[in-house]
Amino acid sequence: MSTQTAVPLPASHKKPLIRRLLPDRSQKTRRIVQLVFLALNAWIGLQFYLWVRYYEHGGQTLYVPRPAGVEGWLPIAGLMNTKYLFLTGHVPVIHPAAMFLFLAFLLMSLLLKKAFCAWLCPIGTFSEALWKLGRRFYGRNLHLPHWVDIPLRGLKYLLLGFFAFFIGTMSAEALQSFMFTPYGLITDVKMLNFFRDISLTGLAVLGLLVLLSTLIQNFWCRYLCPYGALMGLVSLLSPVKIRRDETACIDCGKCAKVCPASLPVDQLVQIRSAECSACMVCVAACPAEHALQLGLPPSRTPDPARRWTRRVLTPGTVTSAIAYIFFAFVLYAHITSHWQTNMPRDVYMHLVPIANSLTH
Ligand code: SF4
Ligand code: SF4
Incomplete structure (x- = not known):
């Protein structure tokens, strides 16, 4: 009855x-998934920091293996390596995990709309927390008028177009040579150093983004994130x-x-x-x-x-679908021995301490 x-x-x-x-x-479940993924990223971040510190101190600190999952934060490497795979049929040697994670997130978007953004992405999780905090603090969030909102939303597609054009013009040889440059090899270390040694300008931009994120719902995701733009296009x-x-x-x-x-x-x-x-x-x-x-x-x-x-x-x-796709890609990469970037320790011992001086 x-x-x-x-x-x-x-x-x-x-x-x-x-x-x-x-x-x-739905919201309780989503919150749990977001927190689990955030914790996984925090764990990977800590491991990566210890790995970098080992090389910065000439091998005098605790050695922890490099967590390949950090390459999930290298979406441009993921895009470049995906193009390399399609051009050559070979899994790239440098930052292959970036490609496997990129493909996993693309498949999620293809099957489950842009669920990556709302269920997994740590930046999406932070953005959501910030606008909720802002709403509590100011009493409401700002909604921009359509004539401002729509052109601003186009910005992320412009950024995506820029990267797509840049990578689209590269041959397989050019992609591989870039990855094998000192800059390409330790691009993950450079990313970490950007936040560790952040400049005043960087700090001001970050502060402005945080402030705008408390005022406008998902400011970064809505207007500026080229990764989200790509996931959104695939999700159509x-x-x-x-x-x-x-x-x-x-x-x-x-x-x-x-x-x-x-x-x-x-x-x-x-x-x-x-x-x-x-x-x-x-x-x-x-x-x-x-x-x-x-x-x-x-x-x-x-x-x-x-x-x-x-x-x-x-x-x-x-x-379940998110977990299945995520683990299927990670396990496949592990089983086929394509998860790790296998560089001799000597290379990192030489490059990691001079990461800040490397340019491409
Ligand atoms: S307007 Fe929206 S929230 Fe209200 S009943 Fe219809 S679908 Fe549900
Ligand atoms: S983005 Fe809007 S329409 Fe889509 S699931 Fe969330 S609330 Fe619903």
Whole structure:
């Protein structure tokens, strides 16, 4: 027997509200996934720092192996190595993990919208924490008018275009030579040093980004992140989408009000936008049973009384799919011995201490 009840609504609502049967678990699940991934990144960061310190101190400190997962922070190397793989059919020798992680995140976007941004990316997690902090502190977040918002959103595509053009013009030989330069070999160390020895200008830019992130929801992701731009473009091909059932929807507008990407969820039947990160915040806010769901296109059934079946993705399914894709790529790279960059220690002993003086 169903426990759903029709609740009387204000006169402005024409359809009765069939309340959701089960409480929403999407945001709790997403938060756990974000925190686990953040902890994994913190662990990798600590290991990498110890590894760098070992070479900076001439081998006098504790040696820890280099965590190849740090290459997840080298998306340009990931893009270059992916192009190298497609041109030559060979897995690159330098920073192969960057490529495997890049491909894993691309596949996630292809299957699960831009879930990488809302479920995994540590910068996305920080951005979300910052705008929530800002909302608590200022009482609200700023929403830029369309004529400012839309051109600003184009910035990330321009940045992506710049990198795509730069890498697109490189031959396989040029890609490989770049990776084998001293700069290419220790580009991860240079990235760490950028934050360790950050200049006043760098600090000012970072401070401004943090401030803007407290004012505007997902400022970095929305306007500036070329990685998110690429994931968003790939996600346009995803069969998984936020889908609204007009018959169950009571047009309350709660979904649109909470959407961090400011999408008009309450007015569309499905969300195709490259800005949708499958965060399910809209689903969590929706009060009506079956009105809003993340799912595949409905499938036809032979039953004439029920011609369409919803194919809904629960938060658990999203988590399992993310974990499966992530570990499948990492395990494959491990099993085929393509996970680590195998450089002799002498090379690092020479290059790591002089990393700041290396340019490309
Ligand atoms: S439409 Fe829903 S899932 Fe997509 S970004 Fe907005 S709130 Fe998140
Ligand atoms: S889909 Fe949006 S507008 Fe419709 S009932 Fe749910 S929250 Fe309200």
